[in-house]
Amino acid sequence: MIKVTVWNEFIHENVNEHVRSIYPEGIHNEIAKFLSKNEDIQVRTATLREHNHGLDDEILDDTDVLIWWGHAAHHEVSDEIVAKVHECVLKGMGFIALHSAHYSKPFIKLMGTSCSLRWRDDDRERLWCVNPGHPIARGVPEYFEIPNEEMYGEFFDIPTPDELVFLGWFRGGEVFRSGCVFNRGYGKVFYFQPGHETHPIYKDENIQRIITNAVYYLNPVKRRERISADCTKAPEEDL
């Protein structure tokens, strides 16, 4: 059983009628719904304005993969929770950063760069797979289209991805490293660009398949118990 927590700041859906009409129960519940169709995935949700943003220690410690959607209120996420999320990833937890979560505090802390990018409102996107043998691309066609999406373009200030899976093409003339895997400690991070809140992108079958594949791919192989200050003094032996 893979335990997934879907975190959403859950602001746009509350203040913008158009967004609410697409995701009446919030982006987190849309994602939870399609993931829950898999018998071996167990899903919780958590949102910004719950106590501890819904991420108490017992929740984080019981999470195999944390999915993160945020945009309007990155600054409201407390540094204490960010530090805990960060440590959980280094200990093995998977972390999927969706769309505007490129600017979320946990993602930036994991990357070590500014994560800035180029953007523009509504555009048409094609998502190309450049690593068709990758588990996250399982069952996904060589390319597919997203009729309406916010454009995210290069230069995207991230470290070189350990695995580049998808490239985005935009009608307006830009390209983007749209699906990237990064290893951090015992954990894996997947950044996936699609998902602007004003379009029903998480209802798309290919998008759902990719996020589902990523959950399986990021499910931890091994957990580390301690991180902080755990440089180990090694014994001397006679070799």
Next chain:
Amino acid sequence: MIKVTVWNEFIHENVNEHVRSIYPEGIHNEIAKFLSKNEDIQVRTATLREHNHGLDDEILDDTDVLIWWGHAAHHEVSDEIVAKVHECVLKGMGFIALHSAHYSKPFIKLMGTSCSLRWRDDDRERLWCVNPGHPIARGVPEYFEIPNEEMYGEFFDIPTPDELVFLGWFRGGEVFRSGCVFNRGYGKVFYFQPGHETHPIYKDENIQRIITNAVYYLNPVKRRERISADCTKAPEEDL
């Protein structure tokens, strides 16, 4: 002094009037011309139908960076010369494969993959830099356009590049890993996609700058003397 040999199969320029009108002296001489403007670069050219394709041992041994353009006659290149070029790269020589040289024998041998790709005639390309701190991108804008170019699109069957420098965007809906560096042995390989023979692409200032930058970047740091069967039996020591 960096010694560059520009190799061209030199067929299209001889059989196609349109191509000849663009490159009356051949693509090799066009490239040689702009490289020669640099006082510390010394350029030779070589072509397919010269003896040994113009690549006698003394030429190869005296070459720091070999530039390769081929398209219509990859099969005419002798396996013996390919083996020599391959060994020179492993010993330290830089190798720049331009455009349709993705299907040249030396490039395929260095990659270990099929190097197949998707293509289509005339399109409009934008070249984006995804690694702006890279020496090959020195002095190149964040993106620039090539008004007419053959489309090369993903999936491009190459190993994961060690360094991805440029991505190509095509008006017709495709993306491509257009500028890639691969380390092989003591040498470096740069694949650069632009350069279809029916358009004056090697006369473009940005293209010239990139190829020139690549020559400096691929200039060998160190040479290896032997490769073949050179597994070394190491001495036993008292440590």
Next chain:
Amino acid sequence: MIKVTVWNEFIHENVNEHVRSIYPEGIHNEIAKFLSKNEDIQVRTATLREHNHGLDDEILDDTDVLIWWGHAAHHEVSDEIVAKVHECVLKGMGFIALHSAHYSKPFIKLMGTSCSLRWRDDDRERLWCVNPGHPIARGVPEYFEIPNEEMYGEFFDIPTPDELVFLGWFRGGEVFRSGCVFNRGYGKVFYFQPGHETHPIYKDENIQRIITNAVYYLNPVKRRERISADCTKAPEEDL
């Protein structure tokens, strides 16, 4: 069900009594035996001096992961079979090269380098995991020892591995990139250094776990149908 073919040149076991005493049925059957303990792995074996080296088309086409052990007779492997194995990997088949298979024809063709290294007879090795969250390291301690092993040391002339999982330490003063994953086409390649024929290394529990893990990791996600000359002319569309 994962279909594995274990290939062995099967020469040392026939001509050297010491090796035969360790592996009376051959290295291939030792490996087949521990893999077969997994209900979802189905194992075949094949050896050099069978017809087509035991690798008829129907066998290769029905293989998910091919394991390769060779040392004394790399040159006896026909180029035609090597070309088929190579194409199968690009189409998705996993390929595990064990120990002296660093110099096997299929491995060299997949790497594009000389694959030469430094070596010395009997030494003591420690294998360290530098990627503890990697699926191939599942259940493997942070390090373990191989009391007697042939030393393989750097410089190992391979392309930069896509994933570096194990480093070897040798008592005599050398280090080695002992466990490396390379992506090639739709397939994955795992090179794993331990396994000199004069020591019972494939009877070691950690070695068995690593090879078993690698089989699961290299099991193809997707298969490609064609490779050769399959550059695709893409259609023109109105975007």
Next chain:
Amino acid sequence: MIKVTVWNEFIHENVNEHVRSIYPEGIHNEIAKFLSKNEDIQVRTATLREHNHGLDDEILDDTDVLIWWGHAAHHEVSDEIVAKVHECVLKGMGFIALHSAHYSKPFIKLMGTSCSLRWRDDDRERLWCVNPGHPIARGVPEYFEIPNEEMYGEFFDIPTPDELVFLGWFRGGEVFRSGCVFNRGYGKVFYFQPGHETHPIYKDENIQRIITNAVYYLNPVKRRERISADCTKAPEEDL
């Protein structure tokens, strides 16, 4: 002219007579001395207990490559200076982290991981080059010894290096990724393990050559002007 600032916390040399006997003027001045032998390198030094740790804005803005040695007082480095150093790297400045600077605040912030490792007092080290064509390895033998060095061993909790140049072998049984390059923004980071303060390691000719090579390699190609919040809204065009 490459402008280098050598930063040292400069504590051990002041409180420990043995360390002072090795580096009477401090580690920073030892490093400054050998770098200054190069006519095109201009060196400054800075230390922890100077105002702003000696890293006023005008110093940082005028630095091409910053070298960092720290051990006893990482916590004394102000977060404000760390943020400035971090931003300078993303804008293009090179950053060389020496030895125990694996636990310095700027390095950890750039890596996004814990940077923890295994260690033990005095040991004998051999440094092996696994990337002999790399500019940082220019003029360095395939391996060399450091007779006395603190052992640093795996697992070293860093992201996968973009370039792995040196591996450390220790007499006591450990291995370490001792020389690693990471790209961050427009800048490059080089982590180099040797340099425990109780041994005269920075007086070693090979160590000096490697650090000098790294200065040339990290000298920025291009500078970025702004980072913070610089997502750019791209114009719409008719393509």
